[in-house]
Amino acid sequence: MFHTRPTSSVLIRSAGLSYFPIAFIARLPFAMMTVGVLTLVVAERGSVTLGGLNSAVAGIGTAIAGPLLGAAADRFGQRRVLVPVGLVNAALLGAFPFVVASTAANATLLALSVLIGASAPQIAPMSRTRLMAIIRRSVRQDRREKVLNGTMAYESAADEMVFIVGPFLVGLLAVAIAPWVAIAGASALTFVFVTAFALHPTGRLHPGTEHSATSQAPARELFRFRLLTVVVGTLGVGIFFGATLTSLTGFLAVDGDGDSAGLLYGVMGIGSAVLALGTAALPERFTLTARWLAFGSLLLAAAIGYAFARSGTGLVVALAVLGCGIGPTLVTLYSLGATLSPAGRSATTMTMLNSAVVVGQAVASAVTGVVVDRLGVTTALAAPALAAALVVASAAAYALSQPRAATQPERDPEPVPA
Template sequence: MFRTRPTSSVLIRSAGLSYFPIAFIARLPFAMMTVGVLTLVVAERGSVTLGGLNSAVAGLGTAIAGPLLGAAADRFGQRRVLVPVGLVNAALLGAFPFVVASTAADAAVLALSVLIGMSAPQVAPMSRTRLMAVIRRSVQRDRREKVLNGTMAYESAADEMVFIVGPFLVGLLAVAIAPWVAIAGASALTFVFVTAFALHPTGRLHPGTDAAATTQAPARELFRFRLPTVVVGTLGVGVFFGATLTSLTGFLAVDGDGDSAGLLYGVMGIGSAVLALGTAALPERFTLKARWLAFGSLLLAAAVIYAFARSGTGLVIALAVLGCGVGPTLVTLYSLGATLSPAGRSATTMTMLNSAVVVGQAVAAAVTGLVVDRLGINAALTGPAVAAAIVVAAGVAHAAARQRVAEPEREPVPA
């Protein structure tokens, strides 16, 4: 009976139908956080520089604390980590509008932004870790790799959609009601849906080392050469996201259309999400290493076109092609991260990758903004190409490392 059911049905049945909408909505506050902080600080304090700095330190706080939260989840289980962290983050988000509107010093606002970032619940990497556990438990060994790739494709597409919907909600609420409403909404969503995600039955599938049947690998296994190359690759993707959105905003702002940047950015985001899902249909002989190099090279070529675009039409064409490259690349990097994760360190690995994207996006947004102001928009448009070059270089280094150690092209999902 088990053997006749499609593996995708087994995964859905094992996780439960309620899991996927809960996990999707629980990611929204994370996507709303940096944009919401930026929008609120600019509106209340009248400083774009201060707003950008608050957004950047929130992202950096997430990058610093993310792997630590992942390690804690590996050690103690997701529920014990996510419930208190989610409640703390909801409270900090709820307090943020009051602090920004008060006479508190800018340093106090920055400190609160750091704490918001550090306490941000790592729902996306935790979801990947849970679904990996479902696959190990419910899917036949000879089909696990295919299901894993399809699952990573779905997770990356969900991330793409969240990072489109989140900023859109922030802008909509800010324009329709007030800038503080977006942060208040993020607080409410965190309190309800992150808690629901933490307490979902799938949380028992990743109980932590104390109850695990296998011994947790030493932390040094996380820093063997191949896994850090994947982290650098995801860092490059984060830099790409930050550089693209900021340079696009700067380009359109020249003609007073900066507010429409989100709409054009959606051209890339939608295409990226669709192609990310499409990677599940790629043949297994198209290995993860080959996918990284192929789609990374496509990303680099499209980024070069983007760098030389001087019209709205040219940008739209470049963004559409960029989406075809970045979505599959991100799926590939997360799939590699899953296969290379040391025993008992899956949550740590996933949060390392997620934090790399966040820190790359935050730093690139800040740096690209300075480039726009000081060197001009043409210089800023080259940023995505630099980021894509990082992605490709990391892929080449990863491929070279695999050849040196003479390992198989693709590793099975750990049992």
């Protein structure tokens, strides 16, 4: 069973009280980036297609460069990577509003979006790596598994909250002031808090070598059917995120309210946050497989309601219910990924899941933007339901792949180093 916060005062004392708020805020620019780019381009250039493409290439840039930045941090240390990367990303974000407002060609805009995504600091995996190092160094052997599980759950909850707060801030700033303010704010947050995270004393810690002696499963184990169904499920979640945000932006843009998309998108985050954190209170007999099927089905039902919504009120209600399905589904998928991770391949497994979400969101943003412009917003509103159907289908495939799993307890996930 997961806990939603670190369970050891030793961990908190070792990391320092300032670490957790700094690490949380340092993640915000990443969550604001995709929504902010989409909102600003739609507002300035008047094309949902172009906005979706810019959002998509930013996500693809992150998915491609993210593992490379992680490998560089393992080799040279987090500080040597995060400081220059954070400064470059802050500068690119700061320049983006000026380029969008200029007469620069769309190709130039797309190239800049790729660079913004590629230079996005990978705070979440870096934070996990640091906390893992602290646990191995400071926590007794007999308590490490419990503290580790609680810490990983906290990290997942922090990621979930950031992806709620980020789009909400974008919408709030766009409506209250102007769309460019959100990107400028992300630039400032990157400059201040990513730098603070990089220079925090925990940045000197290294993961250690305890797991180096662990026998590593062959790479082919990563392509087992059950694990691949989980990857497909997270891909569906990513497609759902991209399709929902872009279709919502297109729907609101019809009445000139596209700037408020992030604000309404935050409504989905309310139920998502509450239910995601509430999964810790679910009984163990409510297995991960059953949760995936149950909350995935709720997501699909709400997405069908979203597809038929034709008013702002209908969208708000549908988004609120969607949040109740997507939060627990995403937490369950990451828990299953950790459970099914081959020996010594936890980091690779987590990277596969994270990349699936990012790529799904990026591709869906681009495709849904084209659908909005060519087929209309009514058609685009059905896209999240297709994504939710993929999530449910992969859940069914997972459940049917090993019928005995319904009567066997799912093992505790192995430690995730990054």
